[in-house]
Amino acid sequence: MNSEIKTGIFCTGVTEWALKYFHGHELSITRGTSYNAYLIKDGEFNVLIDSVKAPHVPEFLKKLEAIVPLDKITHYVINHTEPDHSGAFTAIMAKSPNAKIICSRGGQKPLLRHYPGNWNIQPVKTGDEIKLHSKTLRFFEAQMLHWPDSMFTYCPEEKILFPNDAFGQHYASSSKFADDVDQCELWQEAMKYFANILTPFSGQIINKVNDFSKLGWPVEMICPSHGMIWRKNVTQIIEKYVEWASGKAEPGVVIIYDTIWGGTEKMARAISRGLDSANVQFRIFNAGTSDFNDVNTEILKYKGVLIGCPTLNNSLMPTIAPFLESLKGLRFVNKVGAAFGTYGWSGEGCARLEEFMKSGNISIVQQPIKANYNPNEEDLAKCEQFGKDFAEHLK
């Protein structure tokens, strides 16, 4: 496919089809990803915007060299220094040692920590411009969307925004454009990306989107650094970011449990019957066998979170711990929750679950429900009522 997405503007990244995990093993990847870099050729100017992850540098350089000799790059814009986008820095600078490096004010320190050297760096702030031949580069500091160094680059003549990680998805396709691909897959991946990477910065995201909107820079194309380029109805993904960051969610429930001998699982199912009788949508996940990144995506979608675990060794089952740690770090907005679980003698499990939920910014709206050893019919009836009661908190 032609890499020229607008006259003189090329998408030159690399698609990674077989990746299973990102950020070490923290984030599952189910539909591949891409590292999108962009090249702007404008008269005597050749501007590279971002690059790719280190293992893909040879392929990237080959693609780039097919468009412009590397020693002719005049400006290298680093919107974000995380290594999945700056992995080719050393190789680029070896070929273009005189290229001017453009980064945000917050980008200088991490850039030099990753790539020590005496580089020709021009830090920029919101509103700064660099005039090229017929095009202009304009910058917007997007701190905490999602690092302190994050920056958007904007080309006013083409109304194109290069926001790096923002508005991206881990999604591989033979196409470059969002309107060419399966919309269910695309939006699921956009939501998974937001839920697992951007949720902790929800407050800053709303502020930054508002700040950007106030500038009045019209946008007709959004070129993120992962996944598909948005060229139709581009405001939709921006509006979705505001919705997700605001905690706007459906009145449904995610139930996550783990179980030793099946007692807590019986409780989960009884609770779901109570939700069902109240016409509440729910999804049930076994923490020990589910992908917690997918669970987090569902949590972003729904308002309610019910977590169940038996007490084990005066605490919780280790298999639920990775999920709870991720919940604590993500700090979802506007969620309500409650805990449940079986116990034998000491029974600390529910209290431990509530601690995690509170530290994950989930409001505990109902007393926990416990069952001793193995829930009997009376216990399960109480669980059904627990589900019905919880449904009231979703309104």
Ligand code: FEO
């Ligand atoms: Fe895609 Fe923050 O790196």
